[in-house]
Amino acid sequence: MRNFIFLSFNIFLLVGCSSFKIVPDYVFDSLHKKELYIKSYDETLKLWDVPFEELDVATNYGSAHIIVSGPKTGEPLILFHGTDASSTMWYPNVKEFSATYRVYAIDFPLEAGKSVSNSIKLTNKQAALFYNEIFKHFKMENINLLGVSRGGWMATYLAIQPNNTIKKIILLSPAQTFGGVANLGKVLTGINLKMFPSPKSTDRFFNAFSYYPDGISSVFKNQLYLAYKYGNSKPRLLNMMPFSKKELKSLKIPVLILIGDHDIVNNEKTLTKAHKFIPNVETAVIKNAGHFMSIDQSENTNKKVVEFLNKTE
DSSP states (O other): OHHHHHHHOOOEEOTTOOOOOOOOOSSBSSHHHHHHHHHHHHHHHTTOOSOOEEEEEEETTEEEEEEEESOTTSOEEEEEOOTTTOGGGGTTTHHHHTTTSEEEEEOOTTSSSSOEESSSOOOHHHHHHHHHHHHHHTTOOSEEEEEETHHHHHHHHHHTSTTOOEEEEEEESOSSSSOOOSOHHHHHHHHHHHHSOOHHHHHHHHHHHOSSGGGSOHHHHHHHHHHHHHBOOOOOTTTOOOOOHHHHHTOOSOEEEEEETTOSSOOHHHHHHHHHHOTTEEEEEETTOOTTHHHHTHHHHHHHHHHHHHOOO
């Protein structure tokens, strides 16, 4: 019965309208807690300064929630958010991205957000099938993937799968993709936030992960705090093993990798490794940016992403 509810949930939401149906899932242990989180999610969506649609697509692995913007004739650009940040994290970027591209921001189903998994866990292959069902639903071709942190790992994983239709990938400080952590002590503030969510641990998290934490919207900060206060996402760190040399060398498509100069997850050793093993890669360091470079330095990040996407071979 529960799977039936998940798989039959396919609602079209009006542009900018908050009419999301609260249903049980594996992240929130009560509908009341989920409702409080969804309210904060919708508050952050008010920061999006472009028209958008919220769509839900039924897959074999649950209901996928997708925020869609940009011209219908534009090439698809898929956005993969960082852990528990949800698709709303793209509020400083979506206007530039959707000027010419058809942007699809997808919530990961086993983290706080509006997607709903029908299983308590997903293997990497199942996660890939989840996304590929979405691509098929929208009849996508020449797909561009953009992922940050955990989302960067997922974008890389999809790109190394056989018989895909991916054109380019962009990785913003991808987690686990190349192995290693630049500053483990500061990264542990994320684990502390998950285990002991509070306003103080939230502040410590943003102070560690962002170079300009005061520049991040308090509305989005509150949403992330509530994700940990009320939710129980399912970490996939053991699933996210660094990619082998062989796998990285198999990436023949254009790849762009950006890291912040104050990034606590990646450093320039990451870029050296990328140039060594990925045949067609471009890299850059974003100045005065932490792991949240898409917010810390949104203008510069947006410019580099769009220039890379617009570049013809």
